[in-house]
Amino acid sequence: MEEKEKKIKIGETGIYDARQLGTPKMLILGLQHTFAMFGATVLVPIITGLSISTALLMAGLGTLLFHLLTGGKVPAFLGSSFAFLGGFAIVAPKLMDANGEATITNTEMLPYACGGVVFSGLLYLVLSGLISVFGVKRIMRFFPPVVTGPIIIAIGLTLAPSAITNCSSNWLLAFIALATVIVCNIFGKGMIKILPILIGIVVSYIAALLMNAVDFSAIEKADIVGVALDPAAFAKFDLSAILTILPIALATMMEHIGDIAAISATCQKNYLANPGLHRTLLGDGLATSLAGLFGGPANTTYGENTGVLALTKVYDPKVMRIAACFAIFLSFFPKFEAVIQTIPTAIIGGISFVLYGMISAVGARNLVENKVDFTKSRNLIITAVILVCALGFGSAGLTFQITSTYSITLSGLAISAIAGILLNIILPGNDYVFDSGEKEEPAVTFKV
Numbered sequence: 001m002e003e004k005e006k007k008i009k010i011g012e013t014g015i016y017d018a019r020q021l022g023t024p025k026m027l028i029l030g031l032q033h034t035f036a037m038f039g040a041t042v043l044v045p046i047i048t049g050l051s052i053s054t055a056l057l058m059a060g061l062g063t064l065l066f067h068l069l070t071g072g073k074v075p076a077f078l079g080s081s082f083a084f085l086g087g088f089a090i091v092a093p094k095l096m097d098a099n100g101e102a103t104i105t106n107t108e109m110l111p112y113a114c115g116g117v118v119f120s121g122l123l124y125l126v127l128s129g130l131i132s133v134f135g136v137k138r139i140m141r142f143f144p145p146v147v148t149g150p151i152i153i154a155i156g157l158t159l160a161p162s163a164i165t166n167c168s169s170n171w172l173l174a175f176i177a178l179a180t181v182i183v184c185n186i187f188g189k190g191m192i193k194i195l196p197i198l199i200g201i202v203v204s205y206i207a208a209l210l211m212n213a214v215d216f217s218a219i220e221k222a223d224i225v226g227v228a229l230d231p232a233a234f235a236k237f238d239l240s241a242i243l244t245i246l247p248i249a250l251a252t253m254m255e256h257i258g259d260i261a262a263i264s265a266t267c268q269k270n271y272l273a274n275p276g277l278h279r280t281l282l283g284d285g286l287a288t289s290l291a292g293l294f295g296g297p298a299n300t301t302y303g304e305n306t307g308v309l310a311l312t313k314v315y316d317p318k319v320m321r322i323a324a325c326f327a328i329f330l331s332f333f334p335k336f337e338a339v340i341q342t343i344p345t346a347i348i349g350g351i352s353f354v355l356y357g358m359i360s361a362v363g364a365r366n367l368v369e370n371k372v373d374f375t376k377s378r379n380l381i382i383t384a385v386i387l388v389c390a391l392g393f394g395s396a397g398l399t400f401q402i403t404s405t406y407s408i409t410l411s412g413l414a415i416s417a418i419a420g421i422l423l424n425i426i427l428p429g430n431d432y433v434f435d436s437g438e439k440e441e442p443a444v445t446f447k448v
Helices: 002-008 023-048 052-069 085-091 110-134 136-140 145-167 171-187 196-210 217-221 239-245 248-267 272-293 303-312 317-331 334-341 345-369 377-393 412-426
Strands: 078-080 102-104 299-301 398-401 407-410
Touching: 023 052, 023 078, 023 085, 023 196, 023 303, 023 317, 023 334, 023 345, 052 078, 052 272, 052 299, 052 317, 085 110, 085 239, 110 136, 110 239, 110 248, 110 272, 136 272, 145 171, 145 248, 145 303, 145 345, 145 377, 145 412, 171 196, 171 345, 196 303, 196 345, 217 334, 248 272, 248 299, 248 303, 248 345, 248 412, 272 299, 303 345, 377 412
Parallel strands: none
Antiparallel strands: 078 299, 398 407
């Protein structure tokens, strides 16, 4: 096995078939992806009041459904989407407790918010159908690297403040986690080089135990075995709730395109062409509708796991499916789920510090490799507007008051994507031709 690992240069060259590493190592790699997605995936139900177990189950099932619909070709993990938090806050706001604080879950209205999520997922199918009818080349003319590259950069940069916030709870722990990841990835050999996230969590968690910085109260309260689904939380449908949440899909579809472009650039394979953007949109949309139908948060392709891909250079989609199976397993064991929740937020922050930066770095690499010409004012303006919109508006976004009772809020990423696409259409000089990927070894190559 050592000779085999030496030959494939673990952590240095891309590995597209993880079976070369053996089943035990594939399982460990899958577990690493589970740790990468866990913090963000459970945070959404914690904020909204949805079931954590349901969120994990739907993340796992949604990921497997996505892989089924995309022919198992795209190494993506689908976890809980933060983009819909604003919609949930409007449709199912937390209720006041005895102290006058909004802490009580609005169990009556949450199912209606989930109904809106169901319809949002179906909107993905519309765009998927348009691509199938008109062809990916015609549709992707609206998404050249000068648009998708800055959006990928913005995805990482807009996530950055959350990493700093998490780190600030204990900078020493965050530094231990970050330093371990860097040392393992730069100086490590063999499996150590491709398991920096998992090793970083273990080392910093041991440090947290020694520092008495781990809260075990959640473990005591959690049941050993639980039911992941609650029929009372299943989706219900109301036109007002649907109209409130549906527009959010416009933003998440643009983010999806950026995410798939990021995964393509990371793995050096043109997933936008093969299996095709229409298939990835179909998979993401149906996974979101499935989650909403059973009372879970909307799903989205996860940047955290793309960061792990970039760091480890193991690009085999089978590893993501293993992570999905771990998520499904965890959903039925609240006690084990609670153990993972004891990982201090500072450790998550330290790990995220490098993962979020890797996403932005992939976006920059996308621009460089596709030779986007920044001596052209057109390209400079599009990039500048995208970055300022994404970082300026941030997660708060921009709210448009349609009527006295109805408003639409677009996130900074959604605004930047829309602005970039519109500028690309309006400004002269768009000579971009999308590479259909009809080659023996398709890669993310574009003409600008």
